[in-house]
Amino acid sequence: MLSAIWETEGLQTVGIVVLVFASIKLLHILGLISFSEDSVEDELELSAVRHRPEGLEQLEAQTRFSRKELQILYRGFKNECPSGVVNEDTFKDIYAQFFPQGDASTYAHFLFNAFDTDHNGSLSFEDFVMGLSILLRGTVQEKLIWAFNLYDINKDGYITKEEMLDIMKAIYDMMGKCTYPVLKEETPRQHVEVFFQKMDKNKDGVVTIDEFIDCCQNDENIMRSMHLFENVL
């Protein structure tokens, strides 16, 4: 008799205990509760990376900026990136602030790769200033080479239609949704077709650097626009 009671009670007890532990495990799996102190992930970025640029004289020699201009550039650079290097996310953030309506992240990614000549994932002041030196103070030839580098995503020396399409889509993304006339899906593609019509002389489906430079030098509009930003600094 007693054993019968204990049996039922025992079964009940076991059942309840199992239920309780199962629910606790479930909550743990769901991440609502955690047991140990260090299971919380530390999101701290190790920002101990600090980079100091080369001296002012060296930079002056390597670029075409004057001392004063380098000073101004560095002050602005350091203000935004106190650690001395820009990583891609910060770069995207900064660039996105200039284009609030659209999504500038893709184009910023391409830009970052274009500036980051040593491909180490972060942009130091030297990279920054070298790029700017070409863009603002370089010859037309140098600028065109730089632009070619930008379009050539995998840096193999050829611009394919896919690469150009990516770039074009990135540029159109920066426009955002509210445009006039309304952006259609095939607009970037059409634009790429036009571009290839113009640039691809031998119709082999890719644009080489010589084709590119030749074609641009023959185009008046492009030549004129290359001199547009010379007085920026």
Place this chain on the structure above:
Amino acid sequence: MAAGVAAWMPFARAAAIGWMPVASAPMPVPPKEKRRGRDGLIVLNVSGTRFQTWRDTLERYPDTLLGSTERDFFFHEESNEYFFDRDPDIFRHVLNFYRTGKLHYPRQECISAYEEELAFFGIIPEIIGDCCYEEYKDRRRENQERIQDDEENDQSNDLVSPDASFRETMWRAFENPHTSTMALVFYYVTGFFIAVSVMANVVETVPCGAAPNRIKVMSCGERYALAFFCLDTACVMIFTVEYLLRLLAAPSRYRFVKSVMSIIDVVAIMPYYIGLVMTDNEDVSGAFVTLRVFRVFRIFKFSRHSAGLRILGYTLKSCASELGFLLFSLTMAIIIFATVMFYAEKGSGSKFTSIPAAFWYTIVTMTTLGYGDMVPKTIMGKIFGSICSLSGVLVIALPVPVIVSNFSRIYHQSQRAEKRRAQKKSRLARIHAVKSAGARAYMQHKGSQQLIGPDQQASKEAGQALVCKINPTFDLQHHHLLNCLEKTTNHEFVDEKPPESSCRELSPVKQLSRSSSISSSSSSNGVSCCGRRRRKTFTVPNSMSVGLQGSIQELCTIQIRERPITNSRSSLNAKFQETLPLNCEQPYLSPAVISLPTPGTTPEGDRSADYSQANIVRVSAL
């Protein structure tokens, strides 16, 4: 766009070269670059502390004072810097805003001083960074509440204009019992009757012993039904009258009817009237009994009489969300534990017959009451029961400090309000004294100015020692300004007490009491000359100085008619120490006949009319 990013604009523009080869249309012309010496240091001198920054830094925010041409107004040529006569400590934060793009609020600064500085420099406080915004908002709210308190008190303590309607007086009497004795009496009477009514409700349920011809023990209410009924009637009469009077006097009847207190009033007196209307029907007697419960709401009428009750009510209202959370978490815990207990105790023949039945056990255990009418018998039941009681303590203890701190804050606020009200009176009195000293200084100055002609400057210098006060430049200009105003309006400034009231005190000419206290104010210069004003008349002997000398403290405005004189020396405001050496040279004052001003004319008005006849000379001792 953050200001720091503006430094990257050259970069963004340069990168636009990447679009050029794919562009299908020609590019627009770039804007002209103005190279105005952009890269220069600006020195900002703020009350002696020099701040320096790049010009570009300041120009990041062109819609503020420092970033726009407005700062040119503060340019100081001699030192070639911008000078601001402001607080340098707060300016530091303003300048940091330009540098970093984030505005911080320093905790140790006074909120209104900080806001003033921000307003001066044209920066809106909404851009305070997230790190400091909450603190700023809290302090601001505190300050607003404080100012609001003060304003409310001001409004309520305003002197009622004599032509306020009866309705308004009545409303003020109701709202603020201290305004008049009647209001106070009314206040206490209603309070008394509320107490009586509540006590009667309580007492009438006490068993009173059997009536002489009954066996059953009855409650007092049943035994002395008539007495209690009469008492109830009287109370309800008073309450009804009070409610109707309030309704009548309320400036906005609609708002009054909607207010909480009026609802309580209505709920308190309705049961009586409903009881009168309803007959002794058996069906409705149950409802009738329920109605009598509402009579207990009369106790809430005390909240008009007690500020503490109001604070409690306000606290509960403002902690509604915390209370709600407490309730919710308790409900959750109750359901969980009741379920567990039910299944733990199932089948052991205990009182836990259903989950709702287990609710009672859970509530009693979680609030640590522990009546003991339901106890678990199984081991698991006991284990879970103990977990239940432990967690109950925790769950209840969590939201309570929030409610307590809320109550504490509101309570301290009301304490502060009380203290401020008490201090306010003495503060105002002191401020008033200083202000009136300033006003009187003008009178003195007027007196001294008009007694002394330009050719008597020398004597003035001679009498310098007795002159009350040497006015600084500001005072001189201020006095001149007031003088111009007087001349414009042909009216003069006088002291506060209207002379008309004192006019009637005048009796026909009587001798000046020379024994009046010659003031010791000859020693103390400025302020003590402003003695108390009382009107007296006196005969002015030939040498006015003698006559006037003795009445410095007591003399007030005197009207002396004199012969018309060429130089319109119209008023003879006596700063008597000053005039003492001077008056001997003014023989034009004949023995004066005192002319009582007719009640119709004000002493200072109608002067232009009188000029043709005589110069009314007013002498006032201040």
